[in-house]
Amino acid sequence: MRWKALLAGITAAVTIVGAAAPLSLLATTSILGDVVRQVAGELVDLTVLLPPDTDPHTFQPTPQEIALLSRADLVFVCGAGLEEALAPFLSQARRVVDLSQGIELRTSPDGRVDPHVWLSPLNVAVWVEEIAAALAELDPAHAEEYHARAQAYRRELALLDSWIEEQVRKIPEGRRVLVVDHLAFGYFADRYGFRQLAILPGFSTLAEPSARELAQLEQEIRRLGVPAIFISHTTASPLVEQVARDTGVRVVRLYVGALSGPDGPAPTYLELMR
Numbered sequence: 001m002r003w004k005a006l007l008a009g010i011t012a013a014v015t016i017v018g019a020a021a022p023l024s025l026l027a028t029t030s031i032l033g034d035v036v037r038q039v040a041g042e043l044v045d046l047t048v049l050l051p052p053d054t055d056p057h058t059f060q061p062t063p064q065e066i067a068l069l070s071r072a073d074l075v076f077v078c079g080a081g082l083e084e085a086l087a088p089f090l091s092q093a094r095r096v097v098d099l100s101q102g103i104e105l106r107t108s109p110d111g112r113v114d115p116h117v118w119l120s121p122l123n124v125a126v127w128v129e130e131i132a133a134a135l136a137e138l139d140p141a142h143a144e145e146y147h148a149r150a151q152a153y154r155r156e157l158a159l160l161d162s163w164i165e166e167q168v169r170k171i172p173e174g175r176r177v178l179v180v181d182h183l184a185f186g187y188f189a190d191r192y193g194f195r196q197l198a199i200l201p202g203f204s205t206l207a208e209p210s211a212r213e214l215a216q217l218e219q220e221i222r223r224l225g226v227p228a229i230f231i232s233h234t235t236a237s238p239l240v241e242q243v244a245r246d247t248g249v250r251v252v253r254l255y256v257g258a259l260s261g262p263d264g265p266a267p268t269y270l271e272l273m274r
């Protein structure tokens, strides 16, 4: 497998040198696309597969989108099971960089992996290094520029991380609990000292709770006096509305797995986190 990927990489590099065409890149989610753009700048042709406001767990590619996947020099995926429906088609890509490879992944007791790594900026800093390394390898003429852009963006990520820490310090420790739709906030919770309780007890919006689990959660929400349930703006589970109704707690929609459009409140990763 590894030597095949290596050969594909060499072929692509030779083509680039010969034709001097810009690299053609594809990134799966809008968040990943933004991060790739930060590192690559305007030196590449970048296609972002998932439109803004799209749930990455349930996204189904069209035949046209699968064709895009097979034409790109390089395909960046978040991996760790996030792009579930896309996985069967990745073998058609010339070269895939799975960005979950460099990350220390969280797992559940039943062995499932948490794919929401971007909710800690420290993980995105790891992405940035890997993206820069992959681009520099395919397009060595611009290696210095990729690494310089990566370094500048890592500084922004470090600033974001301290800003979040500052905000969290204003919340009394006993109140650092997040009630969320599905278990998307694990990396955020680990980094900033929160506990998360989820209505859908899994790492995907496709997870389903038992009646007993729902009853226990509602009891916990009442006991803690939780003022709000935070859900992803792409989640459309009737159970979330049910829990909110039963407990009288208001629902706040956040941008979690997808950016907004350019005129929305979360057009970039940094703005999404803020």
Ligand SMILES: [Zn+2]
Pocket: 057, 116, 182, 184, 203, 204, 205, 257
């Ligand atoms: Zn999710």
